[in-house]
Amino acid sequence: MRRAWLLLPALLMTPPVWGQQVCECDPLKPDRMAIRNCSLCGEAEKASGEVFFVKDISPRKPNRWLALPRRHSAGQHHLHEMSGAERIALWKAAIGKARELWGGEWGVAYNGPKVRTQCHAHIHIGRLLKGVERDINVVTVSRIDQIPSPKDEGIWIHPLGTKFHVHLGEQTTETALLR
Ligand SMILES: [Zn+2]
Numbered sequence: 001m002r003r004a005w006l007l008l009p010a011l012l013m014t015p016p017v018w019g020q021q022v023c024e025c026d027p028l029k030p031d032r033m034a035i036r037n038c039s040l041c042g043e044a045e046k047a048s049g050e051v052f053f054v055k056d057i058s059p060r061k062p063n064r065w066l067a068l069p070r071r072h073s074a075g076q077h078h079l080h081e082m083s084g085a086e087r088i089a090l091w092k093a094a095i096g097k098a099r100e101l102w103g104g105e106w107g108v109a110y111n112g113p114k115v116r117t118q119c120h121a122h123i124h125i126g127r128l129l130k131g132v133e134r135d136i137n138v139v140t141v142s143r144i145d146q147i148p149s150p151k152d153e154g155i156w157i158h159p160l161g162t163k164f165h166v167h168l169g170e171q172t173t174e175t176a177l178l179r
């Protein structure tokens with residue numbers, strides 16, 4: 001964990017990409033950690049285990065949970081920049097928790113980079129809303145390790161029998177889930 005933060009000066013020199021915040025939080029600097037975009041980074045500092053869960057703090061989303069990796073990764077903590085093993089562990093944990101909470105009605109959603117407001121990677125967990133199903137930009141996979149990881153898009157996933165229906169091509173994806 002400590003070693004990751006030694007890389008921070010290099011990250012801070014990376015120019016910000018349009019529409020994305022570059023994470024500048026630093027556990028050694030409380031004022032930085034107090035930045036609103038970094039509040040989930042602060043949660044990660046308090047957590048244990050490879051993946052942890054928090055209830056969405058928004059009073060407008062009383063039914064939502066989040067799954068997060070404990071490790072901070074570079075800048076915006078993009079899912080496609082995590083190692084395959086880390087990403088699979090995160091999806092597995094998120095889907096496991098979603099099933100536990102919502103049985104066969106579960107859904108999980110990762111917002112695209114243009115609409116994310118929190119720098120720390122997080123997957124939204126909730127009940128899939130009725131009427132959101134569509135058949136464009138969607139792939140069906142049998143296993144969690146087959147979930148694609150696009151660079152510039154969000155992802156939302158729900159069960160399709162024993163398989164996974166993976167929706168791509170959108171930025172705001174959490175709206176597929178009950179608030
Ligand atoms: Zn941060």
Ligand SMILES: [Zn+2]
Nearest residue numbers: 041072119120
């Ligand atoms: Zn973080």
Ligand SMILES: [Zn+2]
Nearest residue numbers: 133134158165
């Ligand atoms: Zn679907």
